[in-house]
Amino acid sequence: MKLVILDRDGVINFDSAQYIKNPAEWKPIPGALEAVARLNQAGYKVVIVTNQSGIGRGLFDMDTLNAIHEKMHQALFAVGGHIDAIFYCPHPADSDCDCRKPKPGLFRRLAERLNVNLAGVPAIGDSLRDLEAAAAVDCQPILVLTGKGEKTKEEGHLPPDTLEFADLAAAVAHILAGSET
Numbered sequence: 344m345k346l347v348i349l350d351r352d353g354v355i356n357f358d359s360a361q362y363i364k365n366p367a368e369w370k371p372i373p374g375a376l377e378a379v380a381r382l383n384q385a386g387y388k389v390v391i392v393t394n395q396s397g398i399g400r401g402l403f404d405m406d407t408l409n410a411i412h413e414k415m416h417q418a419l420f421a422v423g424g425h426i427d428a429i430f431y432c433p434h435p436a437d438s439d440c441d442c443r444k445p446k447p448g449l450f451r452r453l454a455e456r457l458n459v460n461l462a463g464v465p466a467i468g469d470s471l472r473d474l475e476a477a478a479a480v481d482c483q484p485i486l487v488l489t490g491k492g493e494k495t496k497e498e499g500h501l502p503p504d505t506l507e508f509a510d511l512a513a514a515v516a517h518i519l520a521g522s523e524t
Contacts (some may be wrong), residue, residue, distance in 0.1 A: 353469035353490015381422030445475035478502035
């Protein structure tokens with residue numbers, strides 16, 4: 344199975360220090376939706392793995408998260424793309440769950456649910472915790488410089504063999520170029 348794993352905020356859509364709390368605040372990064380569509384058209388399954396601690400903090404509820412995701416799905420559909428699954432952690436940062444990145448619980452659930460080995464699977468994120476969770480399950484960590492990506496790059500300590508790209512469109516171009524060889 345050809346698979347790419349994406350973080351949501353800062354990779355597909357603009358992030359906010361105050362969280363994305365409603366559909367009106369969800370705004371795609373230019374070129375990101377089309378990049379997902381290119382993956383879909385090349386036969387890749389695209390799965391989102393995202394921390395959504397706003398739920399645990401009481402900033403929004405499940406109906407709102409579903410509405411945000413519905414807006415994303417509709418925007419992707421409009422450009423010929425889709426997300427195959429979304430795995431999210433609803434717990435606040437001080438929680439002792441196994442699913443909040445940088446812990447790899449969501450990645451392990453994804454692997455189990457899709458019955459796939461994650462070794463070498465591209466996992467694209469904008470924060471160190473995205474990359475650490477990906478590396479913990481042997482995914483190929485890919486940093487995009489959108490969202491928190493520039494700050495993450497400056498702070499360093501990236502997992503070994505992390506690839507870096509300006510944005511999701513550039514990362515996808517690299518993935519697709521590699522799949523043609």
